Amino acid sequence: MEIIIPKKNKVAVHPVVVFKQAWGICKGNLNKLSAIYLIFNVPISIAFLMPIAGKPQDQSNSPWLLLFYILILIASIWSHIALLLAAKKAVNLEPYSISQSINQVREFFFKYLGTVLLSILIFMAIVIFGWVSVTMILGVLSKVNRMLAVSAGLIITIAVLVFLVYLMLRWSLATAACVLENVRPVTALKRSFSLITEYVYPVAGTYCLIMLIYIVCLMFFIIVGGFLNIGSDIEQANRISTVFSLIINIVLMPFWSTITVTLYRKLKEAKEAYVHA
Numbered sequence: 001m002e003i004i005i006p007k008k009n010k011v012a013v014h015p016v017v018v019f020k021q022a023w024g025i026c027k028g029n030l031n032k033l034s035a036i037y038l039i040f041n042v043p044i045s046i047a048f049l050m051p052i053a054g055k056p057q058d059q060s061n062s063p064w065l066l067l068f069y070i071l072i073l074i075a076s077i078w079s080h081i082a083l084l085l086a087a088k089k090a091v092n093l094e095p096y097s098i099s100q101s102i103n104q105v106r107e108f109f110f111k112y113l114g115t116v117l118l119s120i121l122i123f124m125a126i127v128i129f130g131w132v133s134v135t136m137i138l139g140v141l142s143k144v145n146r147m148l149a150v151s152a153g154l155i156i157t158i159a160v161l162v163f164l165v166y167l168m169l170r171w172s173l174a175t176a177a178c179v180l181e182n183v184r185p186v187t188a189l190k191r192s193f194s195l196i197t198e199y200v201y202p203v204a205g206t207y208c209l210i211m212l213i214y215i216v217c218l219m220f221f222i223i224v225g226g227f228l229n230i231g232s233d234i235e236q237a238n239r240i241s242t243v244f245s246l247i248i249n250i251v252l253m254p255f256w257s258t259i260t261v262t263l264y265r266k267l268k269e270a271k272e273a274y275v276h277a
Contacts, residue, residue, distance in 0.1 A: 010198060011270035015205035018263050026251075026258040029090040033254030035098050036086055040079035041253075044072055045246045049239055081105045081112055083257035084179045091261045108179050115178045115185040119171055123164060130160030169204060170196045176264050195267040206263055210256055217248050 026033065047068070082101045085108075089096035134153040141149035170193045177195075178188040196203050221244050225237065 013199050013202040013263075013266050013270055015202055015209055018202075018206055018259060018266060019209055022259040022262040023255065025087075025090050025262065026255045029086070029258075030251065030254060032096070032098055032101075033083060033086055033090070033257065034250045036082050036101060037079060037250060037253045039098075039102070040075045040082075041246060041249065044075055045242050047072055048242050077109065077112060077116075078102070078105050080175075080257070081108050081179055083254060084176060084261060087254070087257040087261040088180055090258065091265060108182065111178050111182070111184055111188070112175055115174050115188045118185045119167075119174060119189065123167070126160060126164060126167075130156060169200065172196070172203070172207070173260070173264055173267070176260050180261065180264055195264070195271055199267055199270065203263065203267075206259065210259060213252065217252070 082105050085104055086096055086098070086101040089101070134156050137152045137156065138149050141152055171189050172192065173195060174185075174188045174192040177183060177191040178185065181188075181191065183191060221241065225240070
């Protein structure tokens with residue numbers, strides 16, 4: 001006799017609710033979160049306004065240019081981790097300080113970097129596999145039927161792209177898992193995949209909302225730039241866009257970090273409630 005086990009009801013996670021809660025927390029902690037962002041990103045913005053960043057093709061000393069971008073990368077990662085640590089404290093209603101959040105980063109830096117590098121290596125391996133597969137199929141089938149070869153190559157290309165998007169979405173909280181739970185890269189990827197699998201649409205909806213905010217800001221910059229004729233000078237446009245990005249991200253980056261922590265916390269609670277139900 002077949003036994004039917006009732007399906008457990010999954011706890012709902014709503015993107016709008018995540019946004020509202022995250023904004024309330026972010027607004028109450030904006031002074032500290034924005035200060036962390038500015039400590040790192042004001043120097044980064046100044047660095048990008050320097051001639052070494054504006055005309056990299058004119059630099060004869062490539063080792064110094066490479067060191068320049070490595071230092072910017074380190075500062076960017078340090079800033080992101082510090083914001084996540086501060087946002088975690090804010091979401092949990094725990095006391096914290098700016099210096100404490102920045103100093104704690106060294107404990108998570110290499111795990112964070114390893115998580116990013118591991119995901120990039122996997123994505124590159126998938127792309128290379130897809131490229132080799134398409135090349136081989138085109139080489140073999142083109143001798144038989146060119147249309148069949150093109151169709152097979154197109155199908156494989158689409159399949160690879162879909163799989164990349166699939167992994168990117170499910171691993172999108174891997175760096176957050178690495179920082180919030182202090183886990184190693186492989187565990188962080190697994191943790192992100194596990195949390196998002198049952199909540200793909202709410203997570204995608206949350207990302208779409210934050211992207212919508214950035215699109216509105218970008219459209220505002222484009223419209224104002226059109227009136228002021230900023231696009232006529234590329235170097236001037238780059239400088240103004242760097243300053244504009246710095247200004248809007250004083251709010252948006254702390255908000256995004258708070259959204260990430262809030263979303264991660266809700267997914268974790270929903271997952272635990274679903275498992276233990």
